[in-house]
Amino acid sequence: MTTVLKTESLRKQFGELTAVDDVSIEIDDGDITSIIGPNGAGKTTFYNLLTGVLQPTAGSIWLRSGDGATDDGGGLREITDAEPHEVAQAGLSRSYQITNIFEGLTVRENVRVARISHERTRLDFRSRATGDEAIEADIEELLELTGLTDIADTPCDTLSHGEKRTVEIALALAIEPDVFLMDEPTAGMNPTEVTEIVSLIRELDADLDATFVVTEHNMDVVTDISDRIVVLAEGSILADGTPDDVLTDERVTEAYLGSDSV
Amino acid sequence: MSATDTGGRVRKFGSAVADGWTRERFGLLGALGLVLLAFGPSFQIYLFTDFLVVALFALGFNLLYGYTGLLSFGHGLFYAGGAYGLAIVLRDLGPVFADVVGSGVAPLVTFVVGGLVGLALVVAVAVPVGWLSVRLEEIYFALITLAFGMIGYSLIIQDPAGLTNGTDGIIVLLGSVDVGGESFRIGARQTYYALTVVVVLAAIYGVWRVVNSPFGTVCKAIRESPDRAAALGIDVRHHRWMTFIISAAIVGIAGVLRAGLASVASPGLTHWSTSAVAVIATVIGGATYFSGPIVGAFIFLYIRWGISRFPTLDAYWELFFGALLIGVVLYFKAGAVGGLLLLRDRLFGEGRAGGDDGPTQGGGGAAEPGSSGDRADDRGDDS
Numbered sequence: 001m002t003t004v005l006k007t008e009s010l011r012k013q014f015g016e017l018t019a020v021d022d023v024s025i026e027i028d029d030g031d032i033t034s035i036i037g038p039n040g041a042g043k044t045t046f047y048n049l050l051t052g053v054l055q056p057t058a059g060s061i062w063l064r065s066g067d068g069a070t071d072d073g074g075g076l077r078e079i080t081d082a083e084p085h086e087v088a089q090a091g092l093s094r095s096y097q098i099t100n101i102f103e104g105l106t107v108r109e110n111v112r113v114a115r116i117s118h119e120r121t122r123l124d125f126r127s128r129a130t131g132d133e134a135i136e137a138d139i140e141e142l143l144e145l146t147g148l149t150d151i152a153d154t155p156c157d158t159l160s161h162g163e164k165r166t167v168e169i170a171l172a173l174a175i176e177p178d179v180f181l182m183d184e185p186t187a188g189m190n191p192t193e194v195t196e197i198v199s200l201i202r203e204l205d206a207d208l209d210a211t212f213v214v215t216e217h218n219m220d221v222v223t224d225i226s227d228r229i230v231v232l233a234e235g236s237i238l239a240d241g242t243p244d245d246v247l248t249d250e251r252v253t254e255a256y257l258g259s260d261s262v
Numbered sequence: 263m264s265a266t267d268t269g270g271r272v273r274k275f276g277s278a279v280a281d282g283w284t285r286e287r288f289g290l291l292g293a294l295g296l297v298l299l300a301f302g303p304s305f306q307i308y309l310f311t312d313f314l315v316v317a318l319f320a321l322g323f324n325l326l327y328g329y330t331g332l333l334s335f336g337h338g339l340f341y342a343g344g345a346y347g348l349a350i351v352l353r354d355l356g357p358v359f360a361d362v363v364g365s366g367v368a369p370l371v372t373f374v375v376g377g378l379v380g381l382a383l384v385v386a387v388a389v390p391v392g393w394l395s396v397r398l399e400e401i402y403f404a405l406i407t408l409a410f411g412m413i414g415y416s417l418i419i420q421d422p423a424g425l426t427n428g429t430d431g432i433i434v435l436l437g438s439v440d441v442g443g444e445s446f447r448i449g450a451r452q453t454y455y456a457l458t459v460v461v462v463l464a465a466i467y468g469v470w471r472v473v474n475s476p477f478g479t480v481c482k483a484i485r486e487s488p489d490r491a492a493a494l495g496i497d498v499r500h501h502r503w504m505t506f507i508i509s510a511a512i513v514g515i516a517g518v519l520r521a522g523l524a525s526v527a528s529p530g531l532t533h534w535s536t537s538a539v540a541v542i543a544t545v546i547g548g549a550t551y552f553s554g555p556i557v558g559a560f561i562f563l564y565i566r567w568g569i570s571r572f573p574t575l576d577a578y579w580e581l582f583f584g585a586l587l588i589g590v591v592l593y594f595k596a597g598a599v600g601g602l603l604l605l606r607d608r609l610f611g612e613g614r615a616g617g618d619d620g621p622t623q624g625g626g627g628a629a630e631p632g633s634s635g636d637r638a639d640d641r642g643d644d645s
Binding site: 051053083084085088089093094096100101102103104105109110112113114116117118121122123124125126127128129132171172174175 | 471472474475476477478479480482483485486487489490491492493494495496497498501504508
């Protein structure tokens with residue numbers, strides 16, 4: 001197993017409050033790792049640190065670099081101070097807990113934006129946006145993969161919640177990430193939609209080389225998809241291991257399951 | 263390009279014109295209208311030229327507002343930049359060009375060079391001003407651009423370098439071209455109208471290309487959600503900066519044309535009230551549509567002219583536009599273009615080609631950039 005994402009003593013302080021407290025974690029290539037924890041455990045803050053939205057108070061973040069550049073001798077590059085777009089270009093992509101897509105554009109246009117970004121043609125103001133055949137073919141392929149082909153030309157603000165959540169995932173995938181951080185992919189979904197998203201995640205995990213990191217409140221989903229579970233509580237790691245180990249851990253039951261009545 | 267290819271295109275165009283209410287037929291009608299207007303009353307030519315210039319001003323502004331989601335209250339700075347660039351070259355370098363290229367064509371050469379200098383000046387100003395401004399968003403962006411505009415106003419009035427002639431501004435004399443016994447004044451109504459039509463149409467086409475390019479697609483994404491765009495690897499600040507510069511350059515071209523039309527480059531061009539003209543025209547026409555600023559400029563200038571025919575009303579013309587603006591912002595955010603499209607759908611039904619779910623669909627949203635209702639899509643123009 002190779003480490004694709006690593007944090008060292010990562011810490012984020014908001015005034016008196018320590019949202020993320022000394023978190024050191026190594027994410028292995030190809031796994032689906034779930035990060036769980038009660039509300040306020042620091043999951044979203046942790047994601048915001050990883051993706052450059054927030055700057056850590058202390059500690060460092062490392063990502064395996066696709067181009068072979070290395071800062072530590074082990075193929076990892078430090079992205080601690082990188083800006084969000086630099087993190088994304090380095091191969092770390094995310095989806096949001098609260099749907100964050102380009103509402104006014106169609107599904108296809110949404111994905112096109114991501115492909116334009118990935119192919120680095122965003123400054124081309126002479127060509128037609130729809131004129132790049134390679135990009136258009138990639139868009140079709142991705143829409144197919146995520147099951148969005150039928151609603152490709154629908155403006156996103158008229159989609160159902162479940163469809164928007166799928167666009168959310170398609171967008172993050174479109175930049176071909178090495179590591180994909182999913183922030184509560186099933187947030188606000190009905191049971192049917194949850195089943196669909198779970199099978200989509202399984203499918204993507206099988207089809208793609210990407211490594212998945214998922215935060216999730218739905219424990220059925222977590223036990224279903226995870227190779228590994230990391231439990232965060234009050235900003236630090238409480239438990240870390242296989243689903244069987246973690247979910248039978250007494251401290252976890254106490255801190256998380258007990259308090260959250262799942 | 264082979265001859266048969268061209269022939270094929272001409273035939274295709276011909277059959278499209280013959281085939282009902284096509285875009286080609288509307289295009290031909292429009293072109294015919296533009297030509298016919300050149301033979302109309304002198305004042306009408308002037309008014310329409312004025313409209314074209316303001317339309318380009320607002321269109322350049324809307325690249326940043328409707329498309330990228332940044333409301334600038336300082337685009338008068340670039341309007342003035344184009345105007346003063348031309349005016350200074352005409353005043354100071356006219357004789358030099360006469361010596362170099364001969365007095366016959368010198369006015370034309372000076373005008374072209376002056377226009378290019380105006381454009382270069384605008385870009386030179388927009389690069390640092392934009393770089394600083396795009397660090398801010400929303401109301402703070404509006405305020406910093408307002409501040410830059412008023413700094414420009416102050417500098418032009420105080421004239422520390424002795425270039426701008428203070429509050430009086432610089433007289434713009436375009437002169438006459440003499441070639442082979444023929445002589446024509448560049449500033450003559452019809453001549454200047456023809457020149458403006460060509461430049462403005464070319465610039466509108468340029469903006470249309472930008473809007474429909476990968477660059478423009480990314481602009482729309484940034485308008486919808488800047489942080490999502492960043493999470494996809496887009497350098498949002500850099501993209502906004504580039505859009506700012508392009509937007510300023512378009513406005514600069516309008517400024518060059520403005521100076522020639524008004525025969526003066528005056529400090530008022532960079533006053534915030536001039537910047538507001540672009541905002542008002544765009545909002546009235548509909549920021550969510552490519553043609554919104556153009557239609558808005560038309561409404562603005564022709565209503566303004568209509569009011570000016572009645573001296574008692576004229577004193578209150580700003581009041582009238584204030585009321586109109588309040589009405590549009592409160593009750594009809596899609597603006598005039600949204601209204602026209604709604605009317606078209608009512609009259610001709612939904613059976614338009616293209617598979618849109620109705621162009622006014624997004625029109626009911628908020629007038630604030632960045633909200634889902636405020637989208638400058640070309641779908642309203644059937645493209």
